[in-house]
Amino acid sequence: MDFQESEFFIFKMKEALETIIIDVRDTAPGLENRAAFEAYKATIQGPNGSLTAVMKSMGKLLREEKPAMGKLINEAKAEINEALSQALATIEAAELTAKLGSAIDPSLPSVEGDRGTLHPIAQVREEMVALFQRIGFSVAEATEVETEYFCFDALNIPKDHPARDMQDSYYLPNELKMQNVPKHKEEQYLLRTHSSTVQIRTMLQKNPPIRIIAPGRCFRRDTPDATHSANFHQIEGLYVDQDVSLTDLKATLDYFVKTIFGPKAKTRLRPSFFPFTEPSFEMDFFSPDLGKLSNKWLEIMGCGMVDPEVFKAVGIDPQAYTGFAFGMGIERIAMILQGVDDIRYYYQNDLRFLKQFA
Numbered sequence: 001m002d003f004q005e006s007e008f009f010i011f012k013m014k015e016a017l018e019t020i021i022i023d024v025r026d027t028a029p030g031l032e033n034r035a036a037f038e039a040y041k042a043t044i045q046g047p048n049g050s051l052t053a054v055m056k057s058m059g060k061l062l063r064e065e066k067p068a069m070g071k072l073i074n075e076a077k078a079e080i081n082e083a084l085s086q087a088l089a090t091i092e093a094a095e096l097t098a099k100l101g102s103a104i105d106p107s108l109p110s111v112e113g114d115r116g117t118l119h120p121i122a123q124v125r126e127e128m129v130a131l132f133q134r135i136g137f138s139v140a141e142a143t144e145v146e147t148e149y150f151c152f153d154a155l156n157i158p159k160d161h162p163a164r165d166m167q168d169s170y171y172l173p174n175e176l177k178m179q180n181v182p183k184h185k186e187e188q189y190l191l192r193t194h195s196s197t198v199q200i201r202t203m204l205q206k207n208p209p210i211r212i213i214a215p216g217r218c219f220r221r222d223t224p225d226a227t228h229s230a231n232f233h234q235i236e237g238l239y240v241d242q243d244v245s246l247t248d249l250k251a252t253l254d255y256f257v258k259t260i261f262g263p264k265a266k267t268r269l270r271p272s273f274f275p276f277t278e279p280s281f282e283m284d285f286f287s288p289d290l291g292k293l294s295n296k297w298l299e300i301m302g303c304g305m306v307d308p309e310v311f312k313a314v315g316i317d318p319q320a321y322t323g324f325a326f327g328m329g330i331e332r333i334a335m336i337l338q339g340v341d342d343i344r345y346y347y348q349n350d351l352r353f354l355k356q357f358a
């Protein structure tokens with residue numbers, strides 16, 4: 001090639017590159033699917049493609065002409081690739097939409113994220129509620145803020161009982177007005193110290209037969225340690241009907257203990273005292289299958305026959321009706337079942353602890 005021919009050749013190569021770029025810019029955005037895209041791309045970059053032809057003709061150039069031409073070709077290539085990859089991205093997005101249906105379903109759950117679970121105390125509470133429901137108890141509820149009447153007086157708890165002391169219970173400011181909690185006389189509001197308040201509220205609301213359990217939060221001014229927490233949970237049971245006997249109480253508690261701690265568990269009642277039951281007992285149980293706690297009598301609840309004074313307070317005739325009541329701490333049962341040796345773990349919200357019960 002002489003100089004003139006070479007000059008013309010370079011001009012032709014530049015022209016070819018320009019034509020290709022314009023063609024790609026015009027054509028690529030209109031390619032509708034992957035097959036059309038691949039076919040078009042082959043006409044540019046394939047073995048017989050237009051860009052490939054320009055690149056091949058480099059060989060005919062004089063050595064000193066090559067670097068400048070090479071640079072032009074690389075720039076053209078970058079531009080062509082940019083236009084092609086944009087076109088491919090549009091086609092891929094359309095393919096994805098077609099696969100998913102017309103739109104993305106926003107109701108699908110996220111792929112990330114842990115599934116929540118019930119708190120270990122709630123798990124035990126649910127288990128206890130379910131087993132009492134199976135034998136005909138239904139769930140009753142009452143407020144956590146109470147009046148002294150429902151917490152103490154109606155339950156025959158005398159004026160000098162330590163629970164009534166400001167040091168032992170959480171009293172609320174005198175001027176506080178609570179809705180739906182009628183106050184008697186000059187008494188004060190307090191956070192309920194036990195779930196036995198629900199006995200009174202239920203018996204005032206309905207006539208016997210009554211068969212309820214009342215799970216809920218209670219509060220006492222305890223200094224927190226491994227077995228005490230100022231806020232804790234109890235489950236209360238009450239059964240009132242004609243001819244309810246101590247045998248019924250014992251049978252119900254046997255069923256509870258065997259269901260929750262296994263068929264080999266045994267119960268025993270020890271005489272005790274509560275102002276609202278007569279006679280009163282502490283119930284202990286014993287199980288050979290409890291790891292470190294096996295084969296020891298463990299105290300888990302207070303119980304007894306409803307005191308006639310309580311029936312009188314709620315207008316039930318103690319000649320016609322008898323009843324039993326029991327109350328226990330849910331944390332105590334949970335700690336035994338779950339092998340937890342410090343009650344404070346339940347309230348620290350430490351996921352390393354909570355996840356063990358997921």
Ligand code: PHE
Pocket residue numbers: 193194195196236274277302303304325326327328
């Ligand atoms: N309320 C009692 C307590 O908190 C437990 C109890 C309930 C005892 C019902 C007897 C009957 O200690």
